[in-house]
Structures are given as structure tokens and as C-alpha cells.
Amino acid sequence: MAQLTLAIGNRNYSSWSLRAWIALRHLGVEFTEVVIPLDQADTHEQIDRYGPSGRLPVLRVGELAVWDSLAICEYAAELTGRGWPRASEARALARSISAELHSGFSNLRALWPMNARARNRRTAMTAALAADVERIDEIWNDCRRRFGAGGPWLFGTDYTIADAMYAPVVLRFNTYAARVSDTTRWYMATVLEDPALQEWLSAARTESWTIPADEVG
Numbered sequence: 001m002a003q004l005t006l007a008i009g010n011r012n013y014s015s016w017s018l019r020a021w022i023a024l025r026h027l028g029v030e031f032t033e034v035v036i037p038l039d040q041a042d043t044h045e046q047i048d049r050y051g052p053s054g055r056l057p058v059l060r061v062g063e064l065a066v067w068d069s070l071a072i073c074e075y076a077a078e079l080t081g082r083g084w085p086r087a088s089e090a091r092a093l094a095r096s097i098s099a100e101l102h103s104g105f106s107n108l109r110a111l112w113p114m115n116a117r118a119r120n121r122r123t124a125m126t127a128a129l130a131a132d133v134e135r136i137d138e139i140w141n142d143c144r145r146r147f148g149a150g151g152p153w154l155f156g157t158d159y160t161i162a163d164a165m166y167a168p169v170v171l172r173f174n175t176y177a178a179r180v181s182d183t184t185r186w187y188m189a190t191v192l193e194d195p196a197l198q199e200w201l202s203a204a205r206t207e208s209w210t211i212p213a214d215e216v217g
């Protein structure tokens with residue numbers, strides 16, 4: 001099989017890149033990575049060398065391009081036979097919450113951009129942002145209550161694509177000090193202690209680029 005190359009954006013700001021990267025890491029997929037800094041004059045020219053959407057992440061497997069974080073996670077799940085819960089009901093919930101994240105939470109995305117190395121940022125709380133935070137808190141409580149008993153992740157023992165999808169949300173909640181339930185705080189601690197996430201954060205701290213529009217609070 002051809003070698004896998006994952007093209008990602010700045011680790012500090014690219015939440016979609018983190019999802020694909022951390023899923024591949026947890027599923028034990030071997031890959032090399034290429035960082036393409038966002039918001040530069042040649043960003044799109046560089047992205048175009050890997051995939052057609054003008055967006056990162058993109059996974060290249062020889063001539064094959066797989067773009068969009070969720071499609072990359074699905075590709076990795078097919079490759080490894082892992083990534084989604086084994087039980088049908090848990091798998092359906094994991095897919096539902098991953099899709100909900102993928103297509104929703106626009107207020108959270110806009111008002112609390114991922115800024116992995118930033119701490120103690122504060123922004124005005126709006127009703128729409130509070131609703132997104134509450135809904136995510138509810139999702140994590142629901143998963144942990146129904147399927148989390150065996151281990152620390154949303155669906156218990158095994159790290160799933162749902163955990164990967166929500167990893168950048170944990171970073172946002174941490175940066176902007178979201179008010180959340182005890183269960184969510186506990187789940188956030190699990191995610192923040194994850195060695196793979198720690199590796200991503202260490203690399204993010206060494207990046208010199210800043211994107212002023214994403215420096216809020």
C-alpha cells in the first residue's frame with residue numbers, strides 16, 4: 001500500500017486538522033504529515049497540491065486524495081476495522097453526534113475559535129453560544145451515562161471517532177473557560193491528558209504563525 005501523507009493546517013488553529021490527525025494516531029495508522037500554514041499568500045496554492053477542496057486536512061494515499069476530516073476518519077476506520085463502537089446502538093449514537101458536530105455548532109465555531117495554546121480568554125456570552133455549550137455538555141453526559149462505564153472515553157474503553165471529532169471542542173472549552181457539568185469537566189481532563197493531544201499541543205506551542213482573527217478574548 002502507498003504511504004499515507006496527511007496535510008494539515010497550523011496546529012494552533014486548525015480544528016478540522018486536529019480531528020483527522022488524532023483519529024489516525026489513535027487508530028494506529030502510520031502516516032507522515034505536512035503542515036501548510038493557513039492565511040498566507042500561498043496557502044491555497046500549497047493545499048491544491050494535495051486535494052481539490054481548497055481546505056485542510058487532506059489525506060493522500062498515492063494518487064488517492066481523501067479530503068474532509070470525517071471522510072478521513074471513515075477511511076481510517078475501514079483501514080483498521082476500528083474507530084466506531086462495536087455495539088450497534090452505541091455506534092449509531094457515535095455517528096449521530098459526530099455528524100451533529102460536523103454540520104452544526106456554528107456559534108461556538110465563530111465565537112470561540114480554536115486557539116490551542118491560549119488560556120484564560122474571556123468573551124461575551126451570548127444566548128446562541130450558551131446553547132451550543134449546553135448542547136455539547138448534554139451530549140457528553142448522555143454518552144458517558146449510557147456507554148461510558150467501561151473506560152474514560154465517550155463510549156467507554158475504546159477511543160472512537162466521536163472522541164476525535166470533539167477533541168477541538170475540549171480545547172475551546174479550556175481556552176475560554178466554559179461553564180460545564182462535573183461529568184464534562186472530568187471528560188475534558190481525560191482528553192487534555194491524552195498523550196496524542198499533548199504531542200499536538202507541544203508542536204502547536206512551537207509554531208510562530210498567528211492568525212489575528214482567531215485571537216479573541
Ligand SMILES: N[C@@H](CCC(=O)N[C@@H](CS)C(=O)NCC(=O)O)C(=O)O
Pocket residue numbers: 009013014015016017038039043054055056057067068069070
Ligand atoms: N468540513 C471540512 C472543513 C475544513 C476546513 O474548513 N478547513 C480549514 C482549516 S481548519 C481550511 O482549510 N481553511 C483554509 C482557508 O479557508 O483558506 C473538514 O471537515 O475537513
